[in-house]
């Protein structure tokens with residue numbers, strides 16, 4: 001069964017407690033939290049204090065996706081705020097190996113995200129160190145965008161490498177996931193699906209989570 005990680009970027013920020021209660025009672029596995037700095041991506045979302053409050057309400061792991069420059073400066077703060085997984089962008093990290101070790105030393109699962117134009121082959125030498133790879137299937141920065149079909153090729157290629165090397169690295173896919181395309185994404189080799197608009201834009205978000213979980 002796939003791991004389902006609803007992205008709270010698409011939730012109602014005025015009703016965060018209610019949204020958390022809904023997710024806790026749903027079949028969702030992780031909370032996906034998108035942090036944007038207005039520099040690495042052309043948008044600003046939310047940060048540490050909001051995540052710390054969500055941690056109090058959540059009964060599930062917090063999967064934090066940092067779309068920020070210099071993530072190493074803040075890794076310890078995200079641990080304190082309650083992050084269970086911390087994912088940094090390949091494109092934002094000239095010293096990626098150091099960032100990954102730092103995240104693991106802090107006691108979090110380490111993830112690396114790649115933008116649509118970044119080939120999965122570039123992860124070859126860091127792959128054995130990673131708990132998860134986040135394949136961006138849209139350009140990061142905004143919810144509600146269209147899935148980029150070439151992502152399927154990347155997912156497939158990465159899954160083959162992971163299996164060939166006998167690694168337990170998870171492939172998470174983020175952006176433009178719908179009830180229509182999710183089966184294809186899983187067939188290509190994804191283990192975890194992030195979905196924002198599809199879940200929170202629906203009057204019955206728990207039913208959508210259920211449908212994604214049981215594809």
Ligand code: DX5
Nearest residue numbers: 007140141143144176196197
């Ligand atoms: C985009 C974020 C995504 C976003 C996905 O930069 O990383 O997690 O919330 O939203 P949807 O599912 O609406 O494409």
Ligand code: ZN
Nearest residue numbers: 034065174194
């Ligand atoms: Zn995300």
